[in-house]
Amino acid sequence: MSMIYLDHAATTPVRPEVLEEMLPYLKEMYGNPSGLCQRSMEAAKAVETARKRVADSLGCEPEEIYFTSGGTEADNWALKSSARMVKNRGGGSVHIITSQVEHHAVLHACEALERAGAAVTCLPVDERGRVSPAELERAIRPDTALISIMYANNEVGTIQPVREIGAIARSHHICFHTDAVQAYGHLPISVNELGVDMLSASGHKCGAPKGIGFLYIRKGTDLPPFMDGGAQERGRRAGTENVAGIVGLGKAAQLSQKEMRETEKKTAAMRDHLIGRLLKEIPFARLNGSRHDRLAGNCSVSFQFVEGAALLLLLDEEGICAAAGSACSTGSRHPSHVLTAMGLPDDVARGTLRLTLGYGNTMEQIDQAADAIRKCVAKLRETSGEYEDYLQERSVRHTL
Ligand code: PLP
Helix, strand or coil, X not given: CCCEECECCCCXXXXXXXXXXXXXXXXXXXXXXCCCCHHHHHHHHHHHHHHHHHHHHHCXXXXXXXXXXXXXXXXXXXXXXXXXXXXXXXXXXXXXXXXXXCCHHHHHHHHHHHHCCCEEEEECCCCCCCCCHHHHHHHCCCCEEEEECCCECCCCCEECCHHHHHHHHHHCCCEEEEECCCCECCECCCHHHHCCCEEEEEHHHCCCCCCCEEEEECCCCCCCCCCCCCXXXXXXXXXXXXXXXXXXXXXXXXXXXXXXXXXXXXXXXXXXXXXXXXXHHCCCEEECCCCCCECCCEEEEEECCCCHHHHHHHHHHCCEECEECEHHHHCCCCECHHHHHCCCCHHHHCCEEEEECCCCCCHXXXXXXXXXXXXXXXXXXXXXXXXXXXXXXXXHHHHC
């Protein structure tokens, strides 16, 4: 049985063209970019070519791109070093504005900063998972040092009003960071048009390998280094460069720039077909997130009277690889913080399935997945006491 992979928000396969460009840097071109010999210079040149490709994809200068080990490191750097920068300047209190639906890389970094004395405002979201720019502006205080709002959500795919937030941040002279891990390589991003000062991204969400990402830092932003050590990345991010990973990320950036429009159209058509079928063919199903401000590849649906973890296991037996919308896949029955923030009742949130489409998926696979989901949901409901109670109650109401 061939597997249908619908978990691209978790990670993507490495694109063959990306691997091909990386391989020489894992074999014969293994030089350390900091050295002075021929091998080193080849590696240093490859790093700079990749930096230029990434910069071109964002409309910024290569000197504004700093390679990191991934999105988590980039988020931690942006948040923790911003707080340190204020302290270094002799500033008193530090206030950060973020949202309740951020990835844990941001939320847990904020919690660490709170323990260290910073004040954090965690904005609520509406039922689609969107932050209100007006509410954000009202939360600004004289000591607000940073606004960190994600570009697109990893669970429900909701795209935030980044441009409006960027304009508000600018008008108040506040640094604006966006976690674009799920958006980078999938949506056109211009850091200048958006008014973003820092942006995090990760290679493994867009066809490059795991363990590589970057932080865009606008020229003139006084962000202290996160890692202490050597002089790599212009003295701001120490540690010998992951040359092959950087080369892979550069190639993925170049490919996504070239193919983005076409891929987005094709993926969104498959997503809409999948959403349409699930909502039409399965009773008590609801779509999570925004209909329109949504990543092309995201389909997050909650099925009442079903446990997401059990559904995932059944789907796995059918050869469908997806994710749940809760922490239940890691053994906890707690619904996700994102779905809870959007106002979903716990029992509905627990029946959530996240299907994320990407490179290589076909309409035929989507139809196979929809058939399998319908079958598995029906099977689980057959043994659900809650569903049985509901049906009995309904038939009593009908006969009265
Ligand atoms: N931010 C978001 C929105 C994510 O979805 C993820 C990963 O899923 C991360 C940050 C962390 O990125 P990485 O896996 O590269 O550390």
